[in-house]
Amino acid sequence: MLERIHSPADVKRLSRAELVELAAELRRVIIQTVSRRAGHLAPNLGVVELTLALHRVFDSPRDKLIWDVGHQSYPHKLLTGRYERFDTLRSYGGIAGYPCRAESDHDPFGTCHGSTSISAALGFAVARDLEGQSHHVVAVIGDGALTGGLAFEGLNNVGEIGTRLIVILNDNEWSISPNVGAIARYLTKLTTSRVYRAFERDVYELLGKLPSLGRRVQRLAHRIKEGLANLVVPGVLFEELGLKYFGPIDGHDLAVLEETLSDLRRFEGPVLLHVVTKKGKGYAPAEQDAGTFHGVGTFDPETGATSKGGKKTYTQVFGEAAIEIAEKLDHVVAVTAAMTDNTGLKGFSKKFPHRFFDVGMAEEHGVTFSAGLAAAGMIPLTTIYSTFIQRAIDQIIHDVAVQDLHVVFCLDRGGLVGEDGAPQHGAFDITFMRMIPGLVVMAPKNGEELRDMLWTAVHHRGGPISVRYPRANIPEEALPAREPRLIPIGQSEQLRAGGDVALLALGTMVLPALQAAETLQSEGISATVVNARFASPLDERAILGLARSVGRLITVEENVPMGGFGSAVHELLDRHGLSTTPLFRIALPELFVPHGKRDELLQKVGLDAPGIARQALEWVRVSQRQYT
Template sequence: MCAANQPPVSLLDQIDSPDDLQDLNLRQLEDLAEELRQRIIDSVEKVGGHLAPSLGVVELTLALHYVFDTPVDKIVWDVGHQTYAHKLLTGRRDRFDTLRQLGGISGFPKRSESPHDAFDTGHSSTSISAALGLAVGERLKKGPGKVVAVIGDGSFTAGMAFEGMNQAGDLDEDLIVVFNDNGMSIAPNVGALSKFMSRALSGKAYQTFRKSMERRLKALGSMGEDLLNIARRSEESFKAFYTPGMLFEALKFNYVGPIDGHNLERLIETLKYVKPLQGPQLVHVITTKGRGYAPAEANPSHYHGVGARPPRRDPAAPPPPQSYTEVFGQTMLELARRRPEVMAITAAMPEGTGLAPFAEEFPERFVDVGIAEQHAVTFAAGLAVQGFHPVVAIYSTFMQRAFDQIVHDVCLTNLPVVLALDRGGIVGEDGATHQGLLDLSFLRCVPNLSLMSPADENELRHMLYTALEHDGPVALRYPRGKGVGVAHDEPLRILPWGKGEMRRPGKDVALIGIGVGVEACAQAAESLAQEGVEAAVVNARFVKPLDEELICEVAHTCGRLVTVEENEANGGFGSAVLELLARRGLTGIKVRVVALNDTFVEHGSQAQLRHLYGVDAQAVAEAARRLLD
């Protein structure tokens, strides 16, 4: 009993590790589920994060940790954006409010953070392959642990998931796959597989039908008994037709389900049944994304990933600039209205890439391929052969998956496909798995592919128009977040191909930026001007082809160059400039490359990370001072 006026004792505050769950009864576990939900909602409101995915798996997370003994048993979470309850139960409760903050805990599983995180994840559809590797390793080491992969139905639209399933079935390995079916990835799922999954009967509906048929057949006497025996022998075929069991059984998985993913008693009972079984097992769990928070249940796409609650804005203050993503989406609409051959393609990100309005106005010219980036690029190549001009909008970090298709299916035959790389550069709180810091390097090396990046949101509009006027493959890379705040000039115009622009003349040092690096150069030039230094500022616009004449001209004039980019230094924009100087035989030019130095960037705000990793205006000014010294 609680003393008068004392708050009830929190169950969550008593959970320091999953072992503590064994002290709770079913009613207490259900109460704990509600505490977990409230803690997740409260924390995400403060610091932002993936809300709806984590709310949807609270009971499933509790059941997994109640039945399995981590870290001896290993749970691999696909993507990992749904692991907030898992983190709260595995010793990170007191640090949970540091989620996704600089120096705090990650929003995704990280082995360096906890022994209960079996595998580092962040991209979709990797869990089954990783878990299979863990399971084979466990067997070879003669270890006692079981291995579980938790994967959503959205992730099942990617081919890698089926590659892992196919191998697991062939090896007949002891692997448990928990199929979290909520009908969603980030947006509603698409494709024939998703439609097949939606045919699944709930466990309750199936049992009701079965018992009703038994009663009717028994009422027929001996003939009914004979029919009932035939029906029982046919039961597995019936279940296979009406549930996804047919698909998974074909891959040699023992299929269990579907079951209610919010019924703790049923979840625990089922997982206890499956745990000792040998061979590959699949448990089909039906959940609701955003469960327990009405706004997230009503609009799970909007609440998939949310920012921290913004400070109250002064109504008299001017509105904030539009984001690059919003400007891209609006420009796509404008161009599609003029040009019927323009099509838009994305990989499960219609809202995230700003293409939702395009999809609504031009449904026949918009395709969401699901989580299948490789397919998206090759599909676009097929459209280009047919005379269309497709724009493939995918986050930079996910475009990495389609590198072979970019090379082999688009660039080798020089097809007019535009690759729109959203969230290029430092992304922020999502951390190392989501930063877009490799694209300038891995795309610059591909023949026939042109590569450009805007200095501001207005230039993005003109670059997209320019890319669609170009008869060949173009990659257009732009950052996450708000634009610089410049006005949009009309009409849309074609930018001079392969040409940059001199934004500020100077004779002492030239600051040459690409993308958001241009703004850092402009700010650094202002700072240097107060010290009497005349710094030229160049907006390169193109990484490939470079404006060789402009760069060589400022190199000759200033003798000192600072290149600025939000990308790995290896093979990036600065490397391209150094190669140019070497090729032209321009000796004696002093060069500093401001870029990321062969590292993966962790989580934190964009401003914090730019300062920490030395790619902000302060770092540019300091690089210029060193050259001048």
């Protein structure tokens, strides 16, 4: 059927029976595609009926549908003219895993980071009012994303402005892991209230006795049920914020969804519809293990068996090191913002449940909470993806760094993340961490060094310290069986000596730089290679020494060039009157890198060994001609 669905208008024409068929087909296509391409599975399976209902009741792209996080937008993409390209999902040049304005008129607002939908939708609604237009604006936000403070800043403002806006709360009780926190408990209370349940049972029994009375009576009974449910279990929190609360309703009952949404279209002020869905709905492995199938690598669609990688990932090494450290040091605790599994902290959470804190999808709070912990003598391993800690730059500066607190920032997914693309690449953290006075910025060249850096970080006595590591396997087959070592702060490591050029590489770029040096050697250029380890403080003595002795420097980093490690070296040379030293910066390009496989992207931006060798060779030849 999807071949015949070119736009939401085609969905509107379908009969009830055809819709059921279409829902099954959407699930099949999503499961098959994600099994080959990897991606978000369980969140999408959970919103199939909701998406169908939205497209039947509303009129996209005139009406604006704004998905929070956007990882659940696959059914929406399939119904809005992207079925034929869906097999390119998340691949280079293919369709994105998130809503994307450049991709379709049906994606009015790009997303990836959570809790933005209500604020963005309010912007659309206010602009509509100012322009004298009349379309609808709908934000769909998950219960996980509702734990982010930004969502409440949005709700607060929605209640104040009071304009027509529909917020749909897609409540499946899961974030990536089971949702946590008081808001999650409150929502559970709304959906499991004994009064509501008993009442619902009575109504269903009544409905069961009514079929002979026909559809209209059933519909009426449904409506009475939903209306009364609202009376017996009002969503006080939302009502107090100024939104009329409706629900909870069954998010897999297409008829109820359509009917309720049609009613809400007529409502003049802001409303919140509480929809209860099952994450992973319709695919047993995902229903049983919504965490694994939230975002999943390739898997066997028949059995649900996920593919196992060979080498360990940096994330796994981090998780093991965190446990090892916590076993040795009582005051070490771990903080995550709704990413227990993804940041490798599951083992830690099991082993040290009282020293582990999932704060919800709330990075700002997570960092200030860590600052409080540190001020009171704890050593928090504050473990957040590079891209998501962008949310908390102020908290890092104001709450942690100004007070010189010993928070250990463990920044996973530093550098290109691959298929999640532009909004999720960790392209900026070297820049924004390095600019903060007193904050130590480290990046390891391999798994062994990550372990040593974490050990160093918890023993650091000089305030905040960070270590960033990539979404990648470690290069080693196995880590050496030895105790972790302290690395002197600001000390680099020279790995190779050569007189024509010095390659100063940071983190993930050290090994490709070493390989590039081999290529340079075969071209008659001898290169020093330094594992910089630190972007702040720099190993000033070593770098100034190389500037004087070798006289030609290349920095290599997986971060934007603006303000990054190369900039730090440039500023150092400048401070010491060496700004005329030829310096070339190899870094990510000055643009938002799209989605694709990480290795493919690194190759395209010239950050693999051949790319580094090629750029270095060209530049060294030019600079040899200019300066000799």
